[in-house]
Amino acid sequence: MTGLAVRPQARPLGRAARRRTPSLSVGVVTLWLSLMVALPLAAVGSRAFEDGWGAFWRSATAPQALSALWFTLGVSLAVTGVNAVFGLLVAWVLERDRFPGKRALNAVIDLPFALPTVVTGLTLLALYGDAIAYTKWAVVMALLFVTLPFCVRAVQPVLRELDREAEEAAASLGASGPVIFRRVILPHLVPALVSGCALAFARAVGEFGSVVLISGNIPFDTQVSAVYAFKQIESDNIRGASAVSVTLLAAALAVLFALRLFERLRDHRGEA
Numbered sequence: 001m002t003g004l005a006v007r008p009q010a011r012p013l014g015r016a017a018r019r020r021t022p023s024l025s026v027g028v029v030t031l032w033l034s035l036m037v038a039l040p041l042a043a044v045g046s047r048a049f050e051d052g053w054g055a056f057w058r059s060a061t062a063p064q065a066l067s068a069l070w071f072t073l074g075v076s077l078a079v080t081g082v083n084a085v086f087g088l089l090v091a092w093v094l095e096r097d098r099f100p101g102k103r104a105l106n107a108v109i110d111l112p113f114a115l116p117t118v119v120t121g122l123t124l125l126a127l128y129g130d131a132i133a134y135t136k137w138a139v140v141m142a143l144l145f146v147t148l149p150f151c152v153r154a155v156q157p158v159l160r161e162l163d164r165e166a167e168e169a170a171a172s173l174g175a176s177g178p179v180i181f182r183r184v185i186l187p188h189l190v191p192a193l194v195s196g197c198a199l200a201f202a203r204a205v206g207e208f209g210s211v212v213l214i215s216g217n218i219p220f221d222t223q224v225s226a227v228y229a230f231k232q233i234e235s236d237n238i239r240g241a242s243a244v245s246v247t248l249l250a251a252a253l254a255v256l257f258a259l260r261l262f263e264r265l266r267d268h269r270g271e272a
Contacts, residue, residue: 051239064220071139080197087193142215201252
């Protein structure tokens with residue numbers, strides 16, 4: 001038939017064309033992460049070791065540096081454990097209970113994300129005053145405040161999407177409330193809770209603004225590693241601050257790796 005235009009059929013994309021877009025995306029993501037994460041960490045590591053391993057070791061193992069490091073890791077682990085329990089409890093109440101002011105309370109959970117950390121320190125200082133200021137309990141309260149949302153927000157979506165039929169079936173078979181929670185609900189929440197705890201721990205280890213005022217920065221007592229590193233920078237000891245930063249980073253990564261390993265082992269046991 002004359003005059004009738006025949007449209008050419010679209011050819012299927014070849015492998016090279018199909019892979020072009022993902023490769024570009026991976027390249028952009030790799031470049032961005034390199035600029036934002038890898039290069040700054042490499043710069044800190046290079047500064048920490050610029051005078052050799054011996055100088056790094058002396059700076060990282062100085063008595064005041066070690067005291068700040070152990071205190072930071074200990075209080076961060078303690079705060080993470082407390083928020084794992086109360087974060088799960090808060091998430092449960094917000095998702096399963098109905099009460100006046102629920103929306104307002106749900107919004108307040110995100111307050112530590114919105115407040116500048118220095119304002120958080122001022123708020124806690126004004127609230128508690130001389131009761132706990134410049135003590136270890138002041139550091140604990142500050143870190144509890146800034147890390148709670150990580151545990152709550154990690155658990156809430158999973159709790160919201162849980163199938164209630166399994167709980168109802170367990171109840172119909174005579175299981176009690178604690179048994180249903182422990183055997184039916186909690187296994188689904190553990191991965192999300194572990195992720196929230198990992199984020200909370202990482203935030204606690206590197207926290208500065210909320211503790212710099214209320215802790216008093218007392219060496220060998222209430223001084224955390226972030227504040228110690230800041231003081232080293234003020235003293236023009238960049239190498240010492242970098243060494244402490246690298247040590248703190250390594251310790252934080254080790255704990256995060258342990259949490260992820262625990263999560264993987266649990267997943268493998270569940271599949272088996």
